[in-house]
C-alpha cells in the first residue's frame with residue numbers, strides 16, 4: 661500500500677483530444693490510497709476516456725494534450741500501457757475483457773503478470789466459485805460470474821490500485837447485486853477507482869465521489885455527502901426522486917438498474 665500522502669493516483673489538468681475534438685478539458689482528482697473512489701457522470705461525460713488516458717489506452721486518434729497523471733509519486737503521463745500496468749494497476753474494462761472461448765482457469769493464467777507473485781490463494785478465498793468452475797468456458801458463465809473473473813484477474817497480480825469501468829452497466833437488478841458483492845470483496849483488499857452510474861452501488865461501496873460533466877470535474881467529496889444531497893445529485897447526474905427512493909429502500913435487497921442506462925439480461 662502506498663505511503664504517498666497525495667493519494668495513490670493523481671490526475672491534474674488532464675486534457676485529451678480525440679479525432680480533433682477536445683474530450684477532456686483539464687480533469688483533476690486524487691484517488692486516496694484506501695477505499696473506493698467512484699468516478700461518476702452522465703453518459704458521454706468522459707469517464708472512460710479518463711481511465712483510458714490514465715492507462716495509456718486511448719484510441720489511435722486520441723492523445724493527451726496537457727496535464728499530468730501521477731501514480732504513487734511517479735509521473736506516468738503518456739507512459740506505455742505495459743509499463744504502467746507493471747507498476748501495479750489492474751484494469752477491468754467495460755466489456756470485462758475476458759476470453760469467452762477459454763476456461764475460467766485459462767483466463768486467470770493469461771492474466772498472470774510475468775515476474776510477479778500470483779495470488780491464487782486470495783482469488784479462491786474471495787471467489788470460491790471460480791475454483792469450482794475452473795474448467796467451465798467463461799462465455800457460458802452468468803454476467804455476475806463473468807465480472808467475477810474480470811475482477812479476479814486484477815487481484816491475481818500484485819496490484820496497488822484496480823480500475824473497474826462500469827461493471828454493472830446493462831445488468832439486471834439481481835446481477836447488479838451479485839456484482840456489488842464481488843466488488844465489495846475486492847475493495848477490502850486493494851484501493852479501487854470505480855466508474856459507476858448506479859447510485860445504489862455507489863451507496864454500498866464508495867467512500868469518495870468524483871463527478872465529471874462534459875470533460876471536467878464538477879464535484880469531488882465524500883460519496884455519502886453527495887448521495888445525501890438530492891438537489892446536487894439531480895443537478896449533477898440528472899437522477900430523479902424515484903432513483904433516490906429505490907436506492908434508499910432497496911440497496912441491499914434489490915439494487916436498481918443503472919439510473920441513466922437502461923439494460924437487461926447478463
Ligand SMILES: Nc1ncnc2c1ncn2[C@@H]1O[C@H](COP(=O)(O)OP(=O)(O)OP(=O)(O)O)[C@@H](O)[C@H]1O
Nearest residue numbers: 678679683701702703704705706707708709710719
Ligand atoms: N474514439 C472516439 N472517437 C470520437 N469520439 C469519442 C471517442 N471515444 C469517446 N468519444 C467521445 O468522448 C466523449 C466522452 O466519452 P466517454 O466514453 O469517455 O464517456 P463516458 O462518461 O465514459 O460515457 P458512458 O457512460 O456513455 O460510457 C463522448 O462525447 C464520446 O462520444
